[in-house]
Amino acid sequence: MTDYAGFEGEQSGETYRSRRRAALRLLVPVAVAAVAVAGVNLVPALASDGSPTLPSLTAEQLISKALGSDTQQLSGTVQVSADLGIPSELLAMAGHGGAAAAVTGTAGAAGGSGQAKEANGSAASPEEQLSALLAGDHTLRVAVDGPDKQRIALVQSLAEYDVIHNGDQLWAWDSSSNSALHLSAPQGAEAKAPGSKHPAAAPLTGLPTTPQEAARQFLAQSAASSTVTVDGTATVAGRSAYELALKPKQAGSTIGEVRIAVDSATGTPLAVLATGTGGATILDVHFSDVTFGAPAASTFNFTPPRGAKITEQKADPKAEKAQKAPELPNTPKDQRAPQGANGTNGTRVIGSDWTTVLSFHLPSNEGSAAIAGTAQGAKGRRLSGLGTSSLLKSLGKPVAGGELISTKVLNVLITDDGRVYAGAVTLPVLQSAAGVK
Amino acid sequence: MSQVEVAPTVSPASMASMASMAPTVSGRVPAGVRPQTAAGFLALFRSEITLTFRRTRTIALLGLLAALPVLLGVVVKIETGDMHGGANGPAFIAQVTQNGLFLVFAALAVALPVFLPMTVGVVAGDSIAGEAATGTLRYLLVAPAGRTRLLAAKFLAAMVFCWAATLAVALSALATGAALFPMGSMTLLSGDTVGLGGALLRAVLIAGVVALSLAGLVAIGLFVSTLTGSGIAAMATTVGLVILVQILDSFPQLHAIQPWLFTHQWLTFGDLLRAPMYWTGILQNLGLQALYLAVFGSAAWARFTSRDVTA
Known part of the structure; x- marks a missing residue:
């Protein structure tokens, strides 16, 4: 029996039972932790797992809805999570072997880096930056206004990488090296490039950086050789969507299934999920928030900041075409030919x-x-x-x-x-x- | 086993002074009934603030934090040739030469992983264990404030120290940056440029976010502090925890638990330097801090209110 000054229990006037009280009070933080963890896990699950009730569509209707979607203006945040299982050494080579060897030249690429530097010597070159998307989790902020205006920002810790396409101007900006790459192409050539009618195509690389573009490429190429079903509905970025499931008809592929969430209102693909034959996720691209409507015009204006290193690159139309071309050979999205x-x-x-x-x-x-x-x-x-x-x-x-x-x-x-x-x-x-x- | 009677003649406002051994008798309150007034709590809080900031140790810690940006600035100034355009140094360092304001962000990015948590760990870890070690805790508890409110006052005082520490880094960096480098419109991470006013506004926001990011650590430090009667042990444990958690945060194999580590999203303050500002990571960070505050705050409360204070 112990009473101490300052105990909360004193005011009750009852005999103070210290040990029992201590045990009871210890339950409080445990309960708080349990409630908090459960809440954090449950709330998003409840919010996103709700399968909205939507009028039923056939697979053909849904594909044509997705391919016919004419969403030209949107802005939002895209989460990209890729686990291709490519050894990191190879990824590093893919990123550095080419243009980027000039800047971060690895020992292995030292021989060729001199030439590479002349060819394309900027840390802001998109190939290196966007090849990082092939492994790990990344956040992209995208803004699209028609075929001529796009902006993609790769959000990094205390840094950012931007690609801004506005008409015949194309800027790539890398904040960590404070450098920019400028590419101006004749408007005509740009318009003829096969990828340019797809608003969200990543300029220069053809890497699909939005679910919209990834799904579009994939559907255009693979719908015929796949078993296509409409498999329920889902909520993506707060919007109700149909789930389109594609499975290869042929044996021999290591890709088991590709699921595409198609927005029920606009037909815009909102998420793409590819799983391997073993069921493991290979690629998960989805909007975590999306707004349909014209982004502010200033979004697409880029003026290189004072003091930045600027690399000018004259895009010759042929090269531009060659770079855009890999988008649409008849291969699934991670199988494009150089x-x-x-x-x-x-x-x-x-x-x-x-x-x-x-x-x-x-x-x-x-x-x-x-x-x-x-x-x-x-x-x-x-x-x-x-x-x-x-x-x-x-x-x-x-x-x-x-x-x-x-x-x-x-x-x-x-x-x-x-x-x-x-x-x-x-x-x-x-x-x-x-x-x- | 001792029975300490609550002095029956204490006015609410004098609780704090009671803690510093100078009770003023000005009214009669029935024994065992504590006056729970806001003014009383405020007095307790003020006493804690005074206790924290009057200490030579606190002033030395703030001085250390203020010296860090000066050191950074001078080094960048001397080594401008080498640092320019280098992508390998600490974040924002390359931009400091173009705009002194970047020294604020560079200094915060350098101080946040080690220096700020260290000083906060010292203050929070010592807050109760230190009193217990010097034997002043039982006198503090004589004041009819109640242990819960004493804990709350200690927590708030430690949070005020977080603000002071962040401000010490930011203001010293701002002064050094203005003295050594040109100031003016600033390039954001997105490559857009904002004027000096907008840049300063973002700097103020960032300082606020950085200070709040330390709330979880303060709660942990306070909890550790209730566990032991040795101030040094509590401080060492808290600072050690910060280091341990940051090491855990660097292992790719622990990918699954990393979003739950309180240091994991500390550097998201940089998201305020994008155009438009990107709040998702910052809100996640503040939510995580609130979670740590709830869990470790209640743990500290459970421990402190049911503990035998013999020292």
Whole structure:
């Protein structure tokens, strides 16, 4: 029995039972923690899991609704989460081997970096920055106003990377290096580029940075070779949406299913979720908030800040086309061919749709910088720079016909004569493409 | 086992002075009934503030924090040639040479992971354990304020110190930046430019967000402080926790729990430097701090109100 000055219990005038009170009070923080954690987990789940009731549509109607969507103006925030299982060494090479080697030249790319610097020497070059989207979680802020005005901001910790497209002007701005890349193209050439009618295409790279663009590319290419169903409804970014599920008809793909959430009102794809055959998420692109309507005009005006390093680049229409072109070959979205590199290393596309295999020669060391300069947008597949062969060999494991680098989605077969066969397909498909066995 | 009678002759306003051993007898209150008035709490709070800021240690800590931006500024000024355009230094350092205002953000970004939590850990960790160690806690509890209100006053005083610490960094950085570098319109992270007024407004907002980001740590420090009778142990534990949590935050394998670590979103204050401002991360950070405050605040309350205070 202990009474101390200052105890809350004194005022009750009752005998103070210290131990019981202590035990009871200890429950308070535990309860607070439990309620808080449960609340944080439940509230978003309750908010987003609600499946709105919508008039039923057939798969064909939904596809045409999505493809026919003429949403030209929107702004919002996009969450991109990719887990392709590509070894980080390869991703680094994809990002640095080309343009960016000039700035952050890794030891392996040192030989070619001199040439690369001349070709495209700015830290603000989109290929490096956007290839980061292929691994991990990222936040993008997008604003789109018709085919001529787009702005994409990659939100980083204490830094930001922006691509601003306004008419014939294209700026890329990297705040961490305080540098900007300026590209001006003749308006005519821009308009003819195949990607430009799609408002949310990432300028320069063709990487889909919005669910809208990713879904559009994917639907245009793969609807015919897929089993398409309308699979319920969902709420994305506070909007009710239909869920479109696509599964490959052919066997041999490592992609199990692609789900696309299509906004019920506008037909705009709001989310794309790709899962592997094992059920693991490969790619998750979704709006976390979206507003339909014209963004402020000032959003698309970019004046390079005082003191920034500005790299001017004259875009010749052909190069522009080559860069845009990889958007729409008939391959799923992470299987685009580096068409710009066609002549130099004999790139071939074998098969179609879900089981497309890409084949090319390992670049020789002398040519690597040149290839790197042109083969933009090919991402993890484009392997260049010194030490490529040895690095690849060290990552691969020997199989019939060569070395296999196996990731969650992509499989890459390097044959003994130095050809590379790659695709989101199983090993037998690669081997038959390579003519092994 | 001792029985300490509450002095029956204490006016609400004199509770604080009671704590500093100078009770003024001005009215009669029945024994055991505590006057729960706002004025009484205010007096207690004021006494805590005085106690915190009169200490040489607190002033030394604030001085240390104020010296940090000066050091940064001088180093950048001397080494301008090397730092220019380098993307490898601390955030914002490259921009400092163009606009002195960036020194505020650079200094806060440098101070937030280590220096600010260290000083806050010292103040919060010592707040109750220190009193227990020096034997003043039982006298403090003689005042009829109640332990809950004493805890609340201690917490608020520690929060005021967070503000003071953040302001010490920010104002010293602003002064150093203005003295050593040109001031003027500022380039945001998005590449847009805002005028000096807008930039200062963002600096004020950021200082506020940074100070509030430390609320979770204050609650943790207060809780640790109720667990032990040794001020040094409480301070070391709190500061050690900050370091431990930041190490955990750097392991990719712990990706699943990282959003729950109280340091995880500290650097989201930079989102205020975008155009338009991006609030999602900041609101998540403040929500997380509120959660830590609720959990560790109630834990501190549960421990402190049911603990034997013998020292």
